[in-house]
Amino acid sequence: MSSLRPRHEDPPVLEEWYRRHLAPGIHDISSSGVHPYSFAEIRELCGIRAEDLDAIVMDDSVSQGGAGVRQAIADRYAAGDADRVLVTHGSSEAIALTLHALLRPGDRVVVQEGVYHSLAHYPRAAGCEIAELPAAAVREGEIDPGALERLVTPGTRAVIVNFPHNPSGATLSPQGLEKLTEHVEAAGATLVWDAATAEITHRWEALPTPGPTGGNTVSYGTFSKTFGLPGLRVGWAVAPPELIRASFPLRDRTTLFLSPLVELIAERAMRHADRLIGARAAEARRNLARLTDWAAAHADLVHWTPPEGGVCALPVFRKLADADAPPEAVERFCLELLDRHRTLLVPGTAFGAPHGARLGFGGPEESFRAGLAGLSAFLREHATTGAVR
Numbered sequence: 001m002s003s004l005r006p007r008h009e010d011p012p013v014l015e016e017w018y019r020r021h022l023a024p025g026i027h028d029i030s031s032s033g034v035h036p037y038s039f040a041e042i043r044e045l046c047g048i049r050a051e052d053l054d055a056i057v058m059d060d061s062v063s064q065g066g067a068g069v070r071q072a073i074a075d076r077y078a079a080g081d082a083d084r085v086l087v088t089h090g091s092s093e094a095i096a097l098t099l100h101a102l103l104r105p106g107d108r109v110v111v112q113e114g115v116y117h118s119l120a121h122y123p124r125a126a127g128c129e130i131a132e133l134p135a136a137a138v139r140e141g142e143i144d145p146g147a148l149e150r151l152v153t154p155g156t157r158a159v160i161v162n163f164p165h166n167p168s169g170a171t172l173s174p175q176g177l178e179k180l181t182e183h184v185e186a187a188g189a190t191l192v193w194d195a196a197t198a199e200i201t202h203r204w205e206a207l208p209t210p211g212p213t214g215g216n217t218v219s220y221g222t223f224s225k226t227f228g229l230p231g232l233r234v235g236w237a238v239a240p241p242e243l244i245r246a247s248f249p250l251r252d253r254t255t256l257f258l259s260p261l262v263e264l265i266a267e268r269a270m271r272h273a274d275r276l277i278g279a280r281a282a283e284a285r286r287n288l289a290r291l292t293d294w295a296a297a298h299a300d301l302v303h304w305t306p307p308e309g310g311v312c313a314l315p316v317f318r319k320l321a322d323a324d325a326p327p328e329a330v331e332r333f334c335l336e337l338l339d340r341h342r343t344l345l346v347p348g349t350a351f352g353a354p355h356g357a358r359l360g361f362g363g364p365e366e367s368f369r370a371g372l373a374g375l376s377a378f379l380r381e382h383a384t385t386g387a388v389r
Helices: 013-021 039-046 050-054 067-077 090-102 117-125 145-151 174-186 241-252 260-271 273-297 318-322 327-341 365-383
Strands: 085-088 108-112 129-133 156-162 190-194 217-222 235-238 357-360
Touching (some): 013 117, 039 273, 050 260, 067 217, 067 260, 090 117, 090 190, 090 217, 090 235, 108 117, 117 129, 117 156, 129 145, 145 174, 156 174, 174 190, 260 273, 273 365, 318 327, 327 357, 327 365
Parallel strands (some): 108 129, 108 156, 156 190
Antiparallel strands (some): 085 235, 217 235
16 A cells, blocks of 8 residues: 555646646637747847857856846846845745745735735745735725725734736836835835736836835746746845845755756846837737727626736626626636637636636737637627526
8 A cells, every 4th residue: 555645735726727728729818928939039139149058057056046147137126236136936936935934823914815826825824814905905006095004004924915916907006006115114014026017017107126225025026927938937036135045945955046047048038128028018018909999899798997017807707797606607618718719718716706717918919819709709609508507
């Protein structure tokens, strides 16, 4: 009899959905990032020569990240202070390392509703007392002052938010960010700020990284969303140096560091960020204009709030909402859409939204148009069927 008894834990809905259903030959209009560049495109756009790659020595790097890539990130997001930068395997590792170092059992932590699953998982795993900041509290670029007063009280350890929000696209104005920062600081809490799609906005100017030169702020970034480099698997945290140092024991016992080959590509990509992001942001805005027209034409079937930032939205399907359908209904809806029209959405159950789905508009324009056409056809078919199952 085998002695293998692994601990059972359900995987995040989002990752399991992609593991099961993302495949070649489908119209993926589900992503929260822009569509990826090829390495040939990256070499050209970022000036990476064959001799640059040949010169790399395949040696160890260091736990905090190599000096070159850290400085490149610091120059853009941390006022040039590389000591405040931690470079990781995607922002998911940055989240894991810093929250592991920051949080303790019993800490009071405020977590925004519907955030990326890792941001909510680690406070729960640490045994924290969690208070949820409702999505409805974010209005017109600010967080409702009453909600902040009620939730972010003295003694709160951390406030964890994501702007622009994935998947709704809601974000803060610069004034809204200033008010949030001031309130969190007054409460003596740490602001934990996930800025994965901060570089692409549609209403206000792009928000700066909070606390780049000091203060109790942890900010996350990634090459996966607005840079078009999800396969590079590089992210970062901008944080107080003492918190970064506190993450080393866990990292030194797990992933250690990045490859110097990956670090060189990441450094060059960061130095050419405007070029990489600019082209994809322009494409996403064209897709958003198309999506806005599409939503108006399907207003009898879909309700949505136009995104203020990022490259995804959270439309609600009226038939499911009107019937107050159970969460599994939207998953069946998305599976039937995929089966009939080869079009992929992520069900809102991945984000605590049982009647909607994440719809991404950062992909190639031709594929995006095809995906919307498939969704249109399916919605009309679905509207004529019987009761929601």
